[in-house]
Amino acid sequence: MRVRVSIDEMRNIVYILFNGVMTDELLISTYAQLSHYVPDNEETATLIDFSEVTFGEVTSRAIRELAASPHLAPKNRLSVLVTPKEVTFGMARMFEILGGEKRPGLRIVRSIDEAYALLGIHKLEVRMLNEW
Secondary structure (H helix, E strand, O other): EEEEEEEEEOEEEEEEEEEEEEEHHHHHHHHHHHHHOOOOOOEEEEEEEEEEEEEOOOOOOHHHHHHHOOOOOOOOOOOOEEEEOHHHHHHHHHHHHOOOOOOOEEEOOOOOHHHHHHHOOOOOOOOEEEEE
């Protein structure tokens, strides 16, 4: 699995693109790493794109663990998850339901165009921060 973290500094949006096969271990370790790139404030929106992900062995246990985690969870931050596939959408909804009190700004959409509409933009102008 590959992860690319970029930032649109003008609009204060961190864009995270996942690509490849996702497993419990990769999802949990990557989620914790991302806290180093996302400022702990409510002014920075996050756009997390799962469009290029295939879920391999992601279990409900991992989703529950992430939902309970404090990472990437300022109360009013707008966080948009792009989840076009049924399996990623289902996992995202489980994450939302289990951790909704911690993340009232979480939104789940099916396309990048829907995400852009929520963020009030037409496209991102990003600078890459890291890739692994």
